[in-house]
Amino acid sequence: MTTRMFGAPVQRREDARLLTGGGRYLDDLGHDALAAAFVRSPHAHARVLDVDVTDALDVEGLVAVYTWEDLPERVRDPLPLLIPHPSLVAPRTGYALARGEVNHVGEPVVMVVATDRYVAEDVAERIAVTYEVLPPVVGVAAAREAVHLVHEEAAGNVGAHLVQGYGDAGAAIDAAPHVLELDLDVERSACVPLEGKGVYAVWDTDEQSLRLWSSTQTTTGVRAAVAAKLGLPLAKVECTAPDVGGGFGVKIMHPWPEEVLVPWAARLLERPVKWTEDRREHFVSSAHERQQLQHVRVGFDDEGRVLGLDVRLWHDHGAYIPYGVIVPINSSTQLLGPYKPGAYRVEFWSLYTNTVIVTPYRGAGRPQGVFAMERTMDAIADHLGLDRADVRAANFIQPEEMPYDFGLTFQDGRPLVYDSGDFPASLRKLKDLVGWDGFEEQRARARAEGRRVGIALACYVEGTGPGPYEGGHVHVETSGRVNVSTGLTSQGQGHQTILAQIVADELGVPFEDVHVTTGDTRRFGYSVGTFASRGAVMSGSAVALAARRVRAKALRIAGDALEADPGDLEVVDGVVRVKGNPGASMPLGTVAVLSNPLRYAFDDTARAATQFAAGGRGPDEPPVAPGEEPGLEGRDYHSPLRSTFANGMHAAVVETDPETAEIRVLRYCVVHDCGTMVNPMIVEGQILGGVAQGVGGALYERMHYDESGQLLNASFMDFLMPYATEVPPVETDHLETPSPLNPLGIKGAGEAGVIPAAALFASAIEDAEGFRISRMPISPSELFHLRERFAA
Ligand code: MCN
Numbered sequence: 008m009t010t011r012m013f014g015a016p017v018q019r020r021e022d023a024r025l026l027t028g029g030g031r032y033l034d035d036l037g038h039d040a041l042a043a044a045f046v047r048s049p050h051a052h053a054r055v056l057d058v059d060v061t062d063a064l065d066v067e068g069l070v071a072v073y074t075w076e077d078l079p080e081r082v083r084d085p086l087p088l089l090i091p092h093p094s095l096v097a098p099r100t101g102y103a104l105a106r107g108e109v110n111h112v113g114e115p116v117v118m119v120v121a122t123d124r125y126v127a128e129d130v131a132e133r134i135a136v137t138y139e140v141l142p143p144v145v146g147v148a149a150a151r152e153a154v155h156l157v158h159e160e161a162a163g164n165v166g167a168h169l170v171q172g173y174g175d176a177g178a179a180i181d182a183a184p185h186v187l188e189l190d191l192d193v194e195r196s197a198c199v200p201l202e203g204k205g206v207y208a209v210w211d212t213d214e215q216s217l218r219l220w221s222s223t224q225t226t227t228g229v230r231a232a233v234a235a236k237l238g239l240p241l242a243k244v245e246c247t248a249p250d251v252g253g254g255f256g257v258k259i260m261h262p263w264p265e266e267v268l269v270p271w272a273a274r275l276l277e278r279p280v281k282w283t284e285d286r287r288e289h290f291v292s293s294a295h296e297r298q299q300l301q302h303v304r305v306g307f308d309d310e311g312r313v314l315g316l317d318v319r320l321w322h323d324h325g326a327y328i329p330y331g332v333i334v335p336i337n338s339s340t341q342l343l344g345p346y347k348p349g350a351y352r353v354e355f356w357s358l359y360t361n362t363v364i365v366t367p368y369r370g371a372g373r374p375q376g377v378f379a380m381e382r383t384m385d386a387i388a389d390h391l392g393l394d395r396a397d398v399r400a401a402n403f404i405q406p407e408e409m410p411y412d413f414g415l416t417f418q419d420g421r422p423l424v425y426d427s428g429d430f431p432a433s434l435r436k437l438k439d440l441v442g443w444d445g446f447e448e449q450r451a452r453a454r455a456e457g458r459r460v461g462i463a464l465a466c467y468v469e470g471t472g473p474g475p476y477e478g479g480h481v482h483v484e485t486s487g488r489v490n491v492s493t494g495l496t497s498q499g500q501g502h503q504t505i506l507a508q509i510v511a512d513e514l515g516v517p518f519e520d521v522h523v524t525t526g527d528t529r530r531f532g533y534s535v536g537t538f539a540s541r542g543a544v545m546s547g548s549a550v551a552l553a554a555r556r557v558r559a560k561a562l563r564i565a566g567d568a569l570e571a572d573p574g575d576l577e578v579v580d581g582v583v584r585v586k587g588n589p590g591a592s593m594p595l596g597t598v599a600v601l602s603n604p605l606r607y608a609f610d611d612t613a614r615a616a617t618q619f620a621a622g623g624r625g626p627d628e629p630p631v632a633p634g635e636e637p638g639l640e641g642r643d644y645h646s647p648l649r650s651t652f653a654n655g656m657h658a659a660v661v662e663t664d665p666e667t668a669e670i671r672v673l674r675y676c677v678v679h680d681c682g683t684m685v686n687p688m689i690v691e692g693q694i695l696g697g698v699a700q701g702v703g704g705a706l707y708e709r710m711h712y713d714e715s716g717q718l719l720n721a722s723f724m725d726f727l728m729p730y731a732t733e734v735p736p737v738e739t740d741h742l743e744t745p746s747p748l749n750p751l752g753i754k755g756a757g758e759a760g761v762i763p764a765a766a767l768f769a770s771a772i773e774d775a776e777g778f779r780i781s782r783m784p785i786s787p788s789e790l791f792h793l794r795e796r797f798a799a
Contacts (some may be wrong), residue, residue, distance in 0.1 A: 012508035012518050013751070016688035019501040020112075029248040033205035033222040033283060040072055040207060040279035043269055044127035046134050047292060048109035048118035051143035051361035051716020052157070053108050055136060058117055063133040063636040068126035071276065072134070072354060073118040073268070073644035075104040080269050081236050086261065090331035094169035095162035099359070103264040108139070110157060111362050112716055114293025115264050120272050120280060124369060134659025143716040145478075147298050147323035150358035155187040157359035159327065166328045167335070173266060173414040174350025179315025183306025187386050193375045193765060195323065195710040196296035198352035198368040198700070199728065200498075202252025208268050208273035216243040217270055218393035222251050225536030227494050230528045236267045237274065241532075248526035254493055254498040255700070256368040257294045259538050259703035261329055290721035293712055296334060296368035297678040301377040303383050305348075311387045311398035314430030320355040322372075323365040326394035334359055334365060334372035336418040344468050345430040345654060346384075346402040351413075361716045363619040369700055370761045373469060378783060379460040381766035385773065395770070396434060403430040406744075419473045421649040426681060427744045428461065428468070428654045436740050437464060441658035450774075459665055460673070461775030464658040465763035468674075470650035471681075472544025472748075472757025478533050478551030481510055481557045482640035484755030485606055485613055487519045487581050487596030489514060491553075493546040494534020496526035499691040500542055500757055506550050508568065508685055509751070512555035514561075516595060533644075540653070540755025543685055545658030548645035548749040563600045568601060568621040569593060599639040603705030604631055648786040651746035653754035655679040657698075657763045658782040659735075661771040670706055670772060672735040682754035689741050690756045697760020699734040703763065703785050705768040707733070 016049040060072050075083060085099045117134055121127035142155040150157070150164040157164055180186055206229075207220040218240060221229045223246075230246040233239075233487045237500045251258065265282050273280040284293070300321040306314045322335040332355075386400040386656050404411050406429040415423040453460040482490045483643065493511050495502055497775060507521035514521075524530045535541075562573035565583040569576070577586050584592035597620045598604050598615040607614050631637050660674040677694055684690050707727040711720045719728045737760075745752025769780040772790065778797040785793075 012511045013117045013685055014683070015508065015686065016523040017508060017518070019504045019689060020507070021501060021503050024331070025250065026355050028437055029374060032202055032250050033207060033220060035267050036220055036249060037207040037279055037281045040281040041120050041122060041276065042124035042127050043272065043280055044119050044124060044131045044283035045115040046119070046131045046136060048105065048112055048114045048116055049291050050109060050138050050140050050143065051089065051112050051140035052141040052485055053109050054141065055105055055109060055116060056139055057137040059135040059343040062135065063130045066130045066133065068122035069130050070122065070373065071120040071272065072130065073104065074484065075102060075767070076107045078103065081238055082267055083761050086242050086329060087232065088331065089329050091384065092167065092331045094167045094208055094332050094555055096168055096341045097158065097166055099158050099161065099166070099327050101264070103267050105617045105638055112718060113288065113363060114326070114581065115292065115552060118268050118272070120276065127572050138601065141787065144359065145361060145714060145716045147358055147360065149453045150323060150360045151300070151321050157361055160165040161359050162556050164359045165356050166324060167305050167332045167361050168355070169234040169332065170352070170354045171415055172352035176315040176317045176350040176352035179350040180304055180306030180317060182618045183314045185309055185390060186304070186306045187390060189303040189382055189386055191301040191303065191379055191382055192252045193297050193299050193378055194784060195295050196704050197615055198255030198257050198293040198707045199726070200253025201287065202255065202264060204258060204265065205283040206316060207279070207281040208270035210274040210277055212277050217274060219244065219270055220248055221266060221743050222258060223248050224254040224258045224466045224496050224498060224527050225260035226496050226526050228536055229262055229266055230261065232262035233267060235268050237271060239452060247529070247531045248496045249497040251496065255535070256366050256371065256538060258437060260536060263360070275537055279426065284340070284649065286723060287721050290720055291363060293363065295325065295363050295364035296365050297375060297704065299338065301375065301379045303379055305387065307387050311391055311393050311401050312347040313346065313402055314686065315350045319352045320438055321351070322355055322357045323362070323543040323726050327364050328357065329364065330366055333367050334417050337372030338376035340415055340417055340423050341373045341468065341470065342380040344377060344380050344439070344467050345404055345428070346380065347404045357588060362712060369697065369758045371758070373467060373762045374765050376703065377465065377467045377763050378766045378769070381763065382769060382781065385425050385770050389668070395439060399466060400431060400434055401760045404432040405431070405434070417470055417650060419650055424649060425468065425652045426746050428743060429744050430654065432676045433680060433742050436742060437656045437676060439657050440678065440738060441659065441660070441674060441676040456564060457524040459663045459775040461773065462658065462660050463767050463770030464656060464741060465767040465770060467762045468652050468654040469540065469759055469762060470756070471540035471622055471653050472647065472742065473539050473541055473650045474647050476646040477535060477541065477549050478531060478642060478644040479544030479546055479553040480531055480640065480642045481550060481553040481594050482638065483557060483568060484600045485596050485599045485603065489516055490524070491521060491550055492524040492530040493550060495542050495546040496535065497538045500693065501686065504543055505543060505689060506546060509547050509551050513551050514558050520581060540757040542757065544749055544753045544755055546644055547685060547753055548751055549643055551750055552643035552645060553641045556643055559640060560602070560641065561595055561639060564601050565593050568617060568714065591622070595639070602631060602639045603637055617764055636746060636774070645749060649748070649753045651682065651748045653756065653759060654680045655759050657767050659767050661768065661773045661775055662791060663772060663775045668787040670787060672702070674738070675735040676738045678740045678742060679756070679761065680744055681751040683743055684741065685753065693756050694739060694760040695737050698737050698764065700730060701761040701764025702734055703729045705765045707784060709784055785798045
């Protein structure tokens with residue numbers, strides 16, 4: 008019997024190469040290329056009055072210097088608004104190079120191309136830009152006050168505004184026996200992949216075509232955007248992502264200014280050009296996320312059931328808004344988690360600030376939303392003197408209520424409908440795993456010893472696997488090797504492994520025979536990309552559908568050759584055989600010969616193999632039926648109705664030092680439900696990676712801007728990320744409630760681990776300390792000051 012690969016904890020086949028230094032990242036390419044560097048704004052908000060390059064022109068090795076005025080028409084235009092939305096009241100995107108004005112420190116003003124990067128940097132230093140400094144708007148609170156404006160046309164600094172809900176939340180709250188209000192604050196942070204962005208472009212003058220390599224999550228998006236900006240036919244642009252050292256949302260199709268400028272310069276100069284982002288550039292000119300002020304008003308009954316919930320969010324989207332409202336839409340809809348408030352109203356304002364733009368960072372607005380909801384659940388429990396887990400359970404949507412339609416609109420513009428999930432079962436598992444019910448005694452014992460120990464749990468639901476589509480192509484070679492390609496781009500999610508697992512099962516071939524290519528538009532041109540936890544759902548389903556097509560074709564062709572009905576055939580270990588009569592069989596590679604007229608005609612050995620396999624009865628003519636495509640290959644797409652909703656619950660036990668206020672994580676437990684798991688080992692790795700970023704976001708990482716809009720901690724010396732020593736061991740348990748929305752029952756898993764961490768740690772620290780935490784992240788010194796404040 009062939010071993011079933013779907014669901015098996017197969018080692019990632021990518022790892023050996025990456026762990027032994029075999030990775031090939033953007034900066035490993037194009038050593039002979041010209042290098043680009045940028046003069047970037049030192050001011051958060053200013054007019055650009057003059058650019059003087061006189062002192063730079065005699066530097067040896069300088070090739071070109073460009074300002075906005077030098078750019079051709081399409082490259083001059085504003086960068087695209089990627090996701091339009093009716094709530095956008097004043098959408099502004101940036102320019103590839105500043106057009107008379109800069110709106111954050113780090114915005115590119117001048118592009119320099121030189122023989123080497125160090126020369127380009129030297130030239131950049133000699134270029135004198137004269138600015139007229141304008142008052143900056145730094146932080147979401149300042150944006151809301153709107154004493155100054157980022158863009159004149161955005162009154163009140165509002166880029167987008169939306170109200171939605173169901174029922175009459177105001178009336179439900181007013182009539183409720185208990186009412187609470189909470190003000191909550193999440194600070195700005197960022198995903199900080201170890202490899203920054205980068206792009207390398209080669210113009211082929213003979214072919215009039217462009218080859219691009221980009222450290223991106225969306226090769227097809229970069230290709231389409233560059234072709235449009237440069238006025239090139241799509242067929243003349245190809246984009247490949249080499250190994251990508253982390254993306255986490257910051258490398259989603261923008262296109263980034265550099266992704267347009269580098270190919271443009273390569274074409275103009277007819278020479279290869281490369282740009283690799285350095286660490287400081289990444290901090291000040293890529294993207295951040297998370298900052299949001301939130302006000303909650305909630306009305307509830309004596310059992311803690313939420314009767315009405317009114318939430319207001321002020322989201323900081325930075326200087327421009329190319330991603331529309333993905334992040335605040337996620338916050339405002341996904342904060343509902345596994346709960347069903349009687350009535351709900353949410354209103355958000357997405358605000359301009361003179362800081363780096365926002366892209367959806369792993370979790371994409373959900374960590375902030377979950378922070379609001381889970382803090383609310385804790386506040387209700389504490390107010391009523393009830394168990395925090397019981398209050399959550401009292402508000403759960405029940406499994407028999409699935410699919411559950413909130414009557415709200417989700418980020419994909421489609422209704423917010425949960426497809427499946429069993430929240431009470433997840434909670435039972437989590438409570439058992441962490442020992443929730445017996446913890447009271449443990450806490451009391453610890454307190455008697457002068458130790459401060461606290462426990463918490465936090466729940467979330469995450470829309471994953473959004474459309475509109477993703478495709479896959481499966482091709483069986485005459486050797487029996489199976490090539491799979493998809494437009495998906497990988498940054499460490501193990502796509503080469505899981506897609507091979509899926510295809511191996513669907514086709515009935517050994518896993519080792521299946522080879523997967525991702526992130527290369529030459530191999531697969533239609534794709535949306537890797538984000539929103541959609542890879543396994545979307546490309547997994549697409550390659551499964553493509554493999555099913557190939558299998559059906561193989562059975563038809565082999566059936567003819569073996570004189571058997573296709574329904575009587577099976578494929579086992581790469582061999583098509585008659586069920587119950589394994590002697591009548593034919594390897595898939597041989598079937599591939601039969602589907603390839605020229606191979607059949609000219610390759611005697613291959614033809615003989617088909618005839619041998621068919622017991623000497625091989626056809627005189629290759630059986631490619633009229634109208635049938637040659638080749639044992641197939642392509643298919645998955646286009647789901649709407650997102651599928653994964654969910655999870657995390658619990659943590661923390662201890663805070665009574666003197667130093669150091670916060671230590673004693674236990675971290677996860678119960679996770681991402682539908683059917685293709686590879687549980689990878690899912691656990693993804694959850695662990697997410698938890699690591701969650702720990703960072705809750706306890707260490709923040710973007711520290713001063714009042715003038717300078718980012719003070721734009722280096723790894725100053726931006727504190729957790730090391731392996733700070734990330735606790737994670738104890739994981741799973742529940743699998745399959746999704747009815749795709750052929751494999753899969754839901755996404757790539758972002759989940761990060762989502763509840765801020766809420767969880769706030770709650771656990773609160774439990775240990777006895778006072779309310781309403782702002783995250785929290786450091787030991789802040790905890791120390793909070794203690795002093797609450798003691799006073
Ligand atoms: N998986 C599975 N079974 C499931 C769900 C997932 O086996 N039911 C496995 C698959 O190997 C899948 C992986 O888990 O590829 C991640 O799952 P999925 O939710 O499909 O996420 P994507 O493949 O679409 O990856 C994107 C996701 C996102 S949105 C961010 S942000 C993120 C993440 O992946 N960025 C990452 N994980 C990352 N991991 C690494 N190493 N680097 C990043 O930049």
